[in-house]
């Protein structure tokens with residue numbers, strides 16, 4: 449594509465040979481119906497691709513088109529896979545400090561009345577009966593002291609939140625009282641019985657259900673849990689993810705040199721996955737080494753393995769052969785989405801999945817949001833965000849058969865498609881607020897497009913808790 453491709457034309461890389469031929473043949477007809485292959489094919493059932501130059505490439509492309517899953521269906525399959533009984537992990541008890549962003553696995557039931565004793569809502573005096581009052585000479589009631597009862601006509605200085613002495617009838621705010629020459633306290637305003645007293649149990653009684661199981665632990669939930677007496681919460685554990693970065697051409701530092709490039713995914717994926725609620729337990733660079741990949745996959749105790757690169761049918765693309773070797777169940781083998789169509793999802797063990805992200809960095813982002821995001825959300829039992837859409841400011845040309853995911857920035861009530869959206873580019877997504885979902889055939893300026901949030905974006909729905 450031309451440098452700085454605008455996202456308004458179809459990138460050369462977006463269309464493979466088979467599709468270009470199909471386009472010429474059917475004159476840009478509407479998208480073909482989704483192949484109804486159904487999930488659950490053993491990786492070993494797929495014939496290893498032939499590598500004879502042109503015929504092998506065409507056969508592989510045809511095979512891919514045949515198997516590829518429509519984008520919305522791929523997301524649904526990923527979410528469903530995580531809801532299987534085997535994939536679900538037992539609830540855990542976590543300290544409040546570690547619970548942010550998790551989902552409650554049990555209702556939050558008050559362990560105490562709130563407030564747990566009658567408290568003063570204001571700084572001032574606790575008074576008994578009508579004024580004027582004699583102010584008891586015992587300093588200010590604050591904190592935990594268990595105060596003596598007040599007699600009628602008595603007052604005592606009290607701080608906000610302090611326990612109310614027995615027989616108090618009201619609290620007089622400091623700015624609403626004056627003391628005369630005889631040290632008698634007078635109200636400067638009319639008073640109501642019980643004013644500025646928070647009675648015990650005003651917010652809840654011990655045993656009241658404060659939140660249902662399934663609630664997401666937000667900062668406010670942490671505060672409520674602490675107030676209600678909790679030190680730990682029973683929650684759905686964070687899914688454990690291991691990232692395996694494949695590719696001999698990758699450098700971990702310095703500038704690209706001698707045909708080698710910097711690994712962009714090693715630094716990008718772990719924080720992104722954490723933003724999606726995962727606990728990233730390891731990031732390993734394996735090169736293009738089939739043995740090392742096999743060992744890493746079979747030895748992993750993660751709930752989800754995320755690989756990068758090696759998903760295509762090239763000579764050093766080891767993901768498919770490894771999945772065949774371990775007889776993994778391929779749930780998604782290619783998705784009708786650009787970029788990222790070689791992405792895949794496999795069940796490697798009853799309680800473990802593998803998402804294979806393509807190596808092109810924006811294609812990897814596409815795979816992350818198409819397959820890993822719904823899977824992680826369902827594993828963590830987090831609710832799906834309400835879908836939302838905004839009109840596109842500019843026309844975005846579509847792929848004839850596949851959905852496109854295009855980085856956009858949100859300006860006012862429009863989504864502005866960003867330049868530099870080629871599969872190997874991160875310049876667009878790095879400036880983006882969201883990815884627009886452009887249906888096969890494209891979207892005109894003014895047409896609404898569904899938006900996928902980036903976990904750090906402040907606009908739109910969803911939140912990043914890590």
Ligand SMILES: Nc1nc2c(c(=O)[nH]1)N[C@H]1C(S)=C(S)[C@@H](COP(=O)(O)OP(=O)(O)OC[C@H]3O[C@@H](n4cnc5c(N)ncnc54)[C@H](O)[C@@H]3O)O[C@H]1N2
Nearest residue numbers: 695710711712713714757758759760765805806807808811
């Ligand atoms: N004959 C065909 N070749 C390719 C096809 C195809 O359909 N037929 N599809 C292309 C598409 S689309 C994509 S996407 C890629 C997917 O390739 P892989 O997942 O096998 O990834 P690699 O070949 O390992 O790498 C592709 C590209 O990305 C760079 N890369 C890989 N890892 C990283 C990383 N961690 N950081 C930065 N860049 C990375 C790698 O150097 C390559 O340039 O296949 C196409 N080919």
Ligand code: MOO
Nearest residue numbers: 787788789811871
């Ligand atoms: O077009 Mo690939 O799917 O580069 O991403």
